[in-house]
Amino acid sequence: MKIAAMIARILLGLLFAFAGLNGLFNFLKAPLPGGLAGQFASAMIQSHYMTAVAALQLVGAVLLLVNRYVVLGLVILGPIIMNILLFHIFLEHQGLPTAIVVVILWCIAAYRYKPNFSGLLAQKA
Numbered sequence: 001m002k003i004a005a006m007i008a009r010i011l012l013g014l015l016f017a018f019a020g021l022n023g024l025f026n027f028l029k030a031p032l033p034g035g036l037a038g039q040f041a042s043a044m045i046q047s048h049y050m051t052a053v054a055a056l057q058l059v060g061a062v063l064l065l066v067n068r069y070v071v072l073g074l075v076i077l078g079p080i081i082m083n084i085l086l087f088h089i090f091l092e093h094q095g096l097p098t099a100i101v102v103v104i105l106w107c108i109a110a111y112r113y114k115p116n117f118s119g120l121l122a123q124k125a
Helices: 002-026 035-046 049-065 070-090 093-111 113-120
Strands: none
Touching: 002 035, 002 049, 002 070, 002 093, 035 049, 049 070, 093 113
C-alpha cells in the first residue's frame, strides 16, 4: 500500500502542478463548455476566483511532490477535488471519468496518512 500511496501522491502532485500552472499562465487555451457550465466557468474566470484556485492547486501540488507537509497538501486539494467532481456531476458530464480517477487517487494517497485525519472524525474535540 505504501507504493500505491506514493504513486498516487506523485500523480496527484504532477496533475495539480500542471493544472495550477496552466490556471496561472494559461498556456493551454481550452474552449469553455457550452450552456450553464460555460456560464459558471466564465464567471469564475472573470472574477479571478480561478486564479486563487490555481494558486492553491500549485501550493498543494508542490507539497505533495516535495513529500513535506503531505497532509496539508491533501487538505488543500481535497475541497478543490470535491468541487471538480461536483462540477462534472451537475454541469459538465464530459470530464466525469477523469474527476472520479482523481478522487480515487486522493483517497489512496490520504489512506496512507489515515492517523493524521482521524482527529477530523472525532465526535468531541
